[in-house]
Amino acid sequence: MKLLVTGKEGQVARSLVERASGLHDVTVITVGRPEMDLADPISIQHAIGDANVDIVVSAAAYTAVDQAEDEPELAHAVNVTGAHAVASAAATRNIPVIHLSTDYVFSGTSNALYTEEDATDPQCVYGRTKLAGELAVASANPQHVILRTAWVYSPYGKNFVKTMMRLAAERDEISVVSDQWGNPTSALDIADGIIHIAERILSDDRNAPYGLFHLTGTGETNWSGFADEIMKTSPVHGGPTAVIRPISTSDYPTKAKRPANSRLATEKLKAAYGWKAPRWQTSLGEVSKRILVG
Ligand SMILES: NC(=O)C1=CN([C@@H]2O[C@H](COP(=O)(O)OP(=O)(O)OC[C@H]3O[C@@H](n4cnc5c(N)ncnc54)[C@H](OP(=O)(O)O)[C@@H]3O)[C@@H](O)[C@H]2O)C=CC1
């Protein structure tokens, strides 16, 4: 099986490369800037048109949540127009697409876990562009699996785990919001899930269940609880630690509004594909070790 993944330096793309390297029957090729720019549709046509692959994984995105408030046109060009062009280029070649989206499509006002059927109402530019991207991908390519994931961390790129470890090396105490709830998700687990889904799509002769699914780490916490667990695992592998002080969102003003609750229900994915991610604490332990020890 050959996968083409957009966003070659991203957490999910690099995790897919890593996971595929341990499998003899999965090849991953990645495309990204400068040769493929999501804001340049011609470069997308070239990148996907030239590749002979079974599945396209659309993982590149404009992911700077606060910065997107100042660059809504660029965020839209990448997350909507770019995502549409990727899905459409795949559709032209009769290739299924697996596209990544986010928990930030929800307002967060519900107290329950969000299902795929729940109404969306993003509160920030990033969330709005990712939601419009979901619709654009679905309309461009009938063979689509859209995976909403959340709070992604990994040994690669920038993420909350690395930020907390950096801050812990600089100070004794870190204030972190405790009133935003979600599901921390390892990009390595996302990679495992994507490979599982892609294999199933191909083994079902591409008649697998298409549509929208939630894929997150198992279990939930708030950002302060996530930081606490990071501070527990870090010293185990010789890393820095600090005291986490829980604060409320009003004490940590940000440009973009984030949902107070974006916990996602993942039963639909389990029922359709028989796949579920490990508990987030288990995956965090592995990723912390990778970050600190290598
Ligand atoms: N990170 C998270 O917490 C979450 C992510 N997601 C979604 O999962 C997917 C993967 O996320 P993740 O791997 O963490 O993302 P990263 O932020 O790690 O990587 C995003 C990648 O997209 C690339 N990219 C951005 N703009 C463009 C562009 N104009 N043309 C080509 N490539 C571009 C970046 O390229 P470059 O290196 O050149 O900047 C980078 O390689 C995304 O769709 C994201 O929205 C969903 C929920 C949570």
Ligand SMILES: Cc1cn([C@H]2C[C@H](O)[C@@H](COP(=O)(O)OP(=O)(O)O[C@H]3O[C@@H](C)C(=O)[C@@H](O)[C@H]3O)O2)c(=O)[nH]c1=O
């Ligand atoms: C660094 C830091 C953040 N925070 C808060 C701010 C925010 O409410 C929360 C998370 O911070 P970040 O800005 O690192 O995370 P953020 O960029 O909001 O993460 C999001 O990224 C996008 C791409 C997604 O799709 C989401 O699922 C989610 O992972 O923690 C603190 O309270 N203290 C701190 O020291």
